[in-house]
Amino acid sequence: MARIKPQALLQQSKKKKGPARMSLTTIILFSLIVVLIVFFLFSTYRHWTHRSRLQSGNGLFISEGENEFGDPKKSDVPGYAVLNTSKGHIAVELYKESSPEVVDEFIDLCQKGHFNGMPFNHVIKHTLIQAGKNQEFGASEDWTSRGKHYSQLDSSLKHEAFMLGTSKGKRDNKGFELFITTAPIPNLNEKVIVFGRVIKGEDVVQEIEEVDTDENYEPKSSIGIINVSLRQKI
Structure with a gap:
């Protein structure tokens, strides 16, 4: 039998052990x-x-610009709104049954971004805070006297503190203002249509109430509503 040379065996071994591609x-x-x-x-x-x-x-809040509702005809009317202000969040319950037309108008304006960037242009301690773009406020002395008179009364009166309302009379989209009372005002209906109440964020309302104002009850520092988000539950 012919012998295989060692060199040939080494080459065959390398071929067998080499990695396959x-x-x-x-x-x-x-x-x-x-x-x-x-x-x-x-x-x-x-x-x-x-x-x-x-x-x-x-939870309570929705991030800026977020809104759960598209077409209100395709979903139930929101029962709550969250006002995102420069001082914090204020959650309000909407009175859909007692003030349906005003609530519908408010919801429509929220969806259009009407309240985005709206300033609090009048603040009267122990009375109310007002957000709006209209600088006319009426008789400030009348509001002040009411606040002083009713600030110490029991909160079980007809209109207690932390009620949400808007001015009476004919309103266009630019004239829809927001009032939040900071003290009981029984005859509030003479000037304001009440369509909701604050259920969370009373401390934020009080913080806004304490800002420094000038002689016309206008805040000396800029403070306002960043945006408003609608909710069905809180």
């Missing part, structure tokens, strides 16, 4: 698997992030 099909398949894994992880992250935001939305 990956085919182009294997590389493409591996790449697709990696892409699918990355996509799955990204989708999972987005899902849990979105769910976390929805769960946090079940």
Whole structure:
């Protein structure tokens, strides 16, 4: 039998033990698997992030510009609103049954962004705070005397503190102002249509009430509503 030379055996051993090259099909398949894994992880992250935001939305506040409601005809009329002010959030319950027309107008203006950036232009301690773009306020002395007279009375009167209202009379979109009382005012209906009440954020209302004002009850520093969000539940 012919002997195989050692050099030939070494070459054959190298050929057998050498690593096999990956085919182009294997590389493409591996790449697709990696892409699918990355996509799955990204989708999972987005899902849990979105769910976390929805769960946090079940609390009191909604982030700026967020609104749960599109067309009001396709959903129930919101029963609450959250005023995001430069001092904090004020949650109000809307009186849909007793003041339906005013509430509908208020909701429509909220969806149009009417109250975004609206300043608190009049603040009377122990009486009310007013947000609006109209500088006319009427007889400030009348409001002041009412506040002094009723500030010490029991809060079970017809119109207690922290009521939400707007001025009476014909209003256009620019004339819809907001009043929040800071003391009981029994004859409030003479000047204001009450269409809601503050249920959370009374401390924010009181903080706004304490700002420094000039002789015309206008705040010396800028303070106002950033935006308003509508809610069905609080």
